[in-house]
Amino acid sequence: MTPTRPTCPVDHHSADYIANAQETHARLREECPVGWSDEHGGFWVLSRYREIKDALKRPELFSSARIQREDGTWDGGAAVPANQSSTLLYPLEIDPPESSPYRAAIAKWMSRSALEQHREPLTAYINATLDRVEPTGRMDIVTEIGMMPGYMVALLLGIDPELAPRIAWPFNAMDVLERDTPEFAEAQEQMGWLVGFLAELCRSRRENPGDDNVSALVMTEFDGEPLPLSGCLSTIMTVIGGGVATTTAALEHCLGVIDSHPEIRARLIADPSLIPQAVEEAIRIHPPVLQVARRLLEDTTVDGVQMFAGERVLGSVLSANHDSSVFPNPEAIDIDRPVKSHLTFGFGVHRCVGIEVARMELNLMIGSLLKRFPDFRVVREECRRFVGESHNNGYSVFPIELAPKMAAAAV
Known part of the structure; x- marks a missing residue:
């Protein structure tokens, strides 16, 4: 007999959730920190920092792998409901030890020391973008500086x-364009071109x-044995997918915080060395990805609640980042958090x-x-949220x- 489940009817894809997620999880942290939702085939919702972090550090129990069932459908992976595409996201949707060589290889590209060689060209790219938009007096973060992550990938x-634009735009389009439109279809075509281009790049590098x-x-x-080329291609696509729209969204949130907090703006202008701290606090308050998904490999108990092998688990990153047991006065923007x-x-x-790539891009752009x-x-009255299907x-x-300094305008 299945024990009675504590329930919390969360639908993280609904417009109501997107508009009220912070308030929803504030209530759940108090009333139902571990609860079951019947939406999307059913899944557990974790709302407290401790349980979410514990799940993330135990891949042997909380798996990220996406597997194919006997009927051909897919289960598990990086999202709830599971992506039904046959293309796995390497190394995100496989677990150690299979994921380890892919992760180790790309980690070398993106270490803090390896990235230093890209600081100067990335700074030049940012300044060239600002030069281009300065005469217009305004810019849209998505269509202008949103190409910056594509440049970094290049x-x-x-x-x-x-x-850079051909790399970044298809991934941005998945979040910004309405489905069933000619523009979205064009973005899908561009994504197809990118997949083909990168597949050929992997093949040619294997041969030479x-x-x-x-x-x-x-x-x-x-x-x-050499890693399968399909896994290498998927790894590169995951690197781009994980770094384009999310980095752009993080920049938007950072600029929003600075714009709405004059005291923080003044401190950053006076002391740019505080920018990294401000970035960390802004993305704590406003994480670009609101939740992470896992699949249970064994029966277990979390905070006294019985869970069973095969069940999906959704951990709210947003909720964890607002847990007062870890972040005192969590709703306050405090760039001095230690x-x-x-x-x-x-x-x-x-x-x-x-x-470290994201941090470098955000710090350089804001600086x-x-x-x-x-x-x-x-221009808040013109801002528009991602489409409802976005993760x-x-x-x-x-x-x-753009309001340049008076001194600069007078020159």
């Missing part, structure tokens, strides 16, 4: 930086390896491998913007007005 892959990151990835071995213990980048074996346009203003927490339209 640097990491060692390909033509002019391809060079001194570059893609060559290092496709020549990596596991159990004495630790980086938020779960925005995940935790454990599947923690975001591009964490450049505040230096040149310290009085920028978010991310961001905006499809996020314009800002």
